[in-house]
Amino acid sequence: MQITIDGKILEFHKGQTILDIARTNKIEIPTLCYHKMLKPEGRCRVCLVEANSKIVTACDTLAEDNMQVVTTSERIRRLRLEALNLIASTVPKETLRKENELTKTMRLVGFKKPTYKHNIVKDKDKSSAAIWKSMDECIVCGRCVQACSKMQTVNALSYMGRGYSTIVVGSENQPLKDTTCVSCGQCSLFCPTDAITEASDISKVEKALRLKSKIKVVQVAPSVRVSVGEFFGLEPGTIVTGQIVASLKKLGFDAVFDTNLSADLTIVEEAKEFVDRFKKGNLPMFTSCCPAWIDFCCEFYPEFINKLSNTKSPQMMLGALIKTYYAKRLGLKPSDIISVSIMPCTAKKREAKLKNINASNVKDIDYVLTTRELGQWLKSKKINPAKLLPAEFDCPLGESTGGGALFGVTGGVMEAALRTAYFYIKGEEMKDPKIEPIRGTKSLREFEVNIGKNKVKGAVAHTLERAREIIERIKKGESFDFVEVMACPGGCIGGGGQPKPVDWEAIEKRAKAIYSIDENKKIRLCHQNPDLKRVYETFLQKPGSKKAKALLHRKYPKRGKPQQQD
């Protein structure tokens, strides 16, 4: 079939929209509410074009054979300007000065400044430990609600009011903390303005850094090192591990530790748990490193809580080691250490504040910053990591393996855990540590791996819609041994705290970078981590020991999301 766009005759196939065809042929049509990873809803009316002399939105209008489309004409330009005039007048002037998707579209269309008066919407929600919502900056593009209800099937956000008083609220107009919100932060990632953001902790961390009496320690998650460079003009997937360490030192931290190490630790403990459960029963085992997934399971499928692995996430494991093992080595009290973590995730903010999660008598993790917050902070301090000399992570919690690095990507936990489980079951190492069927970008992947005579049937799911699908299938009688769930698309590399605007190509590039980190590591099996071996020898004894259970494992509530500390 053929369509003519701006005089160019183009081929297309059934089901393609005008925008799809234009984008594949590099014809620019400005959009705002449209996002490639979501279903087009046609709310913002910016992508107007003329199709067969009728004005339509390009994002949701299916192309027809012999359609005549005009994307640039004086009439179209004026209509788009009027659309942006109406949209831009709904947000405060400060938002129009910031760099975001709205201002990007404004530049593209050539729109300067709204002529209508801005009416302030006083609706702010800072109840959640992870996500803040300020409706004055909202343009009701609908992306957050769609991400929450369709991609994550959580339905924590909905609309309230009608006409111009339509706003996005926590479902049934409850504060976000009282909804089913699992803190995944996808809403904040898709927000084209800053109406929904992470709960910002930058100022608190800055204040804490000024305390002379404390030792300030920070950890960096596996997926942050492949994405934070994007704030400084680097390509998605540029690995800036050493530069992050150097810039964190410049910000004033005393020690920079690697969450990859505790990812290794998680694998060692989780693989041990899996092997035990594989022998004794109580399968499938679900991974437990994604706090949004834990919240989701506890909230929507409490009958599956006993199937969750009870190992803590890498963030909380390193937090536990910092306030116990590290404090003991330095001869300090846990309260003498301020422990900060840099995470790709908003749910980690809530996780750090949970009841019964701490190994020490104080909070194991004091503050959590997202990748976005780190980028923002570094920019405000005029530190450009791209221009710094790389530095090394600090002893004694700085060494990591390729397996730990994989935590940043969907399927990574599964792959690393199976490498170690193989060793536990067979007593020998895997010849080729790459397990191909686990990798990929499909949102639900199933596979079988042979370990000696045993067959392990596993599944990897990312986005909670797929998690729900796999649980429903298990409920109907299908059996799996090991299931990995990551709440965000692509895993942590597509996390709710990652750089905006998100797009699938960037996520794929970050995934490639993560796999290259794994491949370039001399040690790729988590249980061979030399730093960890030392931790076990001098402190934890052996995987699954009483001490390890006390410090590195957690308990879940009987039903409902784990509760926060006040």
Place this chain on the structure above:
Amino acid sequence: MTEKKILFDSALKGAGIALSKTPTEVIEVVKNSGLRGRGGAGFPTGLKWEIAAKSQGEHYIICNADEGEPGTFKDRLILSTVPLNVIEGIIIASHAVGAKQAYIYLRGEYNYFLPKIRKAIKKARPLMEKIELNLDIVVGQGAYICGEETAILNSIEGHRPEPRKRPPYPAEKGLYGSPTVVNNVETLAMVPLIFLGIFDPKKRLCSLSGDVEKPGVFEILEGKQIGKILEEAKPIGIPKAICFGASGGIMPYDPCMEITEENIKERGCFFGSGTIIIVNHTHSIVELCESIQKFFVHESCGYCMSCREGSKRMLEYIKRISAGKATMKDLNKLEELCNFVSVASFCALGRSMPLHILTALRHFREEFVRKCR
């Protein structure tokens, strides 16, 4: 207001004849009758049924009784005088497209009709059992947008009443993704009359109100002069303009104008649901526009930006004009905004919203100009 019976009461006879025919024959008869939708868009009813019948899946019939257009009350008269005709229409439509489930989507404010409608359903039960039809009544919650045929689907499914993208049209993919026929009350009430052989496509019901002594529902023959109709309703004062409901536009009163779709369309207006509001010399057109616009600001669903923000800004302009604070520049900007909203909005409601201002500016521009500085 008098509620006289103007429609013929079919008393299950029409449906009885229709059920003795095959579905294809029924569709053929309705197609040949020339019946068009009476809710506004005027889509040929038989064709709609045929499209739905040919689409795969479970079929649904929805009777749209969410009569929310200001100045429109013909459906109310039908429901209060001949509710059985409507039920018969639903039964015939269900038979034609093969639906086993039908809904009456009743405007919330009309809930006092519930006993009457239930009684009519009870009377029609034997016929319904014959075609295994289940008929439920859904009472709306008061949103104007629910009269839009896709928003009605969302409302019945329990979602926020927002319009859906068309195509796919409800007849292909409607309620729960299945082919669905959405017909207006008047349309369905006409169906049994077709089978009794007394249906005349040139006759339609018209809700007449405004500055008249005897407002009410009139059955008018296409081509009748508006002055003749007004003789019956007895105007108060000197009629100046006719307003065709909130979304139908405003045009100057001309007693000799014959009421036909074409004549009204020629003047930029839209007869749609058969609403005539007479406006006399004591009213200012600007004020009329202001009050209509207030209605739209209140009833915009908020789905698309153009209607959501546009309605509010349009009202701001009109208020400024009405208060005598606007300039000619404002008036031009208002017109430009109206033109934007009328092409850029997501649904038919949004696109028809500026019609009253655009037609008022076309026919009564001097009233606006006089108020501008």
